[in-house]
Amino acid sequence: MERAANMARNVWDDVRQSTSHFQRWEMPPPGHPVRQFFHGMALPLHLFRALWADPAARRFYVWVATLQSLVILVLSVAMAPSRGKAGDTEERAELAELVPPEALEEEEQERRRFKLEVKLAAEEFEKKIREVSADGKSTTGERARAVAEAAKGLAEAAKADAKTRQALAEERALPAEAEAEAKPREPEKALGTVERFLENIDREVKFWAALFGIMQLVQWVVIALSRDYHDAISREASLLTALEPEDGPLTPRVRLDMRWVRKKISRRIRALLVFMSGLPLIYALTALLYPIRSELLAVLLPAWSAYWLVVFITAKSAYAWTNAEAGPPWFLRGWTWLTTRVPGFRWSFLQRYGEFWTRRTREVFPPAAEMEKQPWAFAGLTLVGTLSMLPLVKCFVRPLIPVAAGHLLVARQQAERAAAPKHLEPPAPPPAASSTAA
Secondary structure (H helix, E strand, O other): OHHHHHHHHHHHHHHHHHHOHHHOOOOOOOOOHHHHHHHHHHHHHHHHHHHHHOHHHHHHHHHHHHHHHHHHHHHHHHHOOOOOHHHHHHHHHHHHHHOOHHHHHHHHHHHHHHHHHHHHHHHHHHHHHHHHHHOOOOOHHHHHHHHHHHHHHHHHHHHHHHHHHHHHHHHHOOOHHHHHHHOOHHHHHHHHHHHHHHHHHHHHHHHHHHHHHHHHHHHHHHHHHHHHHHHHHHHHHHHHOOOOOOOOOOOOOOOOOHHHHHHHHHHHHHHHHHHHOOHHHHHHHHHHOHHHHHHHHHHHHHHHHHHHHHHHHHOOOHHHHOOOOOOOOHHHHHHHHHHHHOOOOOOHHHHHHHHHHHHHHHHHHHHHHHHHHOHHHHHHHHHHHHHHHOOOHHHHHOOOHHHHHHHHHHHHHHHHHHHOOHHHOOOOOOOOOHHHOO
16 A cells, blocks of 8 residues: 555656646756656646736636537537437337227226216116106006016126126236247347347437537537637637747638648548558568457557548648658667668568658658657646547647657757757757648
8 A cells, every 4th residue: 555655656746746837947857658648648638727827818818728628519519410219219119019099998998988888777777767767657567577677688788897807807817828828929029128128329329429420510510610719819828838839920820721620631531640650560560460350450440540630630730841861760660770771671672661651651750750759748737638649638639749849859959058068959859840740
């Protein structure tokens, strides 16, 4: 217990140091991988605290994010598919097939009918008696015959009612053979109940998946129209945390910037091509190890996706694109060494594949090189950045991620210049425009 408490205390110290680290520019970034991870993960939280501490920035940030969230929520709910009416109709139809309404009301209707017949017969009997008693001209024999006829009608009605009751009792009391035949049907009924339950779950999953897709689409449109406000929040967060802003002063307004839309689409296509350029190697490698192919794919594909997700989070800052002379990332260096130095792999088609892979990846060399210098810090930032994939959360997190990535990049560059000899110190790169960021 004491050891666990010490570990928890050390982790908390790392988080607390990370949230206040970038205010002290004279100190180098954290060196330990765990501290780097928590440093990157805590930066958006510190940016949020900086915005919250300033009254004007807090009002603007909360107003923009809340208004965007409300618009997204209202439009998504208005466009959401109906989930109750069709389901209720299907359930009613299934219930009608299993237990018809006529069968449920038959017994009650039969009881009411025979009660009414007995009541009418009794009233007729009483009426006959009153008529015979009131008729003074009738003889005693005639009166007796009238009473006997009335009593006979009442007896017949009572007898019919008794037969009906006996028939109903026989229907309720299932014989042993009927029970034996009914028992095998119980698993079928249970199976039908399970199937209906699974259908309800499937219907709910489809509804929420459709709603999630609608919210993602509406959120993209809303942010595309109001992205100037996010740029203004990012600029304010940079100024409040002593980072030179990537954008100049601007007056935010609602508009659709077609140039930004075209860049966004081209970047998505570029990201897809970069990701897919490594898939032939992954599938070829797993094909050679066919007995464990599924297990390898379950590991390699998520790892490949996670690597590029971290690179693209790094690329959200314009500071990640300042090094135009960045070299190829680690996997291209390894592939080049393998296909040019190792005997048995120096095949021309493997080298041509490496050249193709390099051409497809060359555009993202700068952010990939920057990420390799601080992989753990950017992994922590990516963990927070993935929250922006959730609807509504993106309105609050999106403006903070580029500023946090810029802090990581600038802190490392300043630490490198401080550690380098004066005659080898590279000049400070000018602040890049945010239009180059991915």
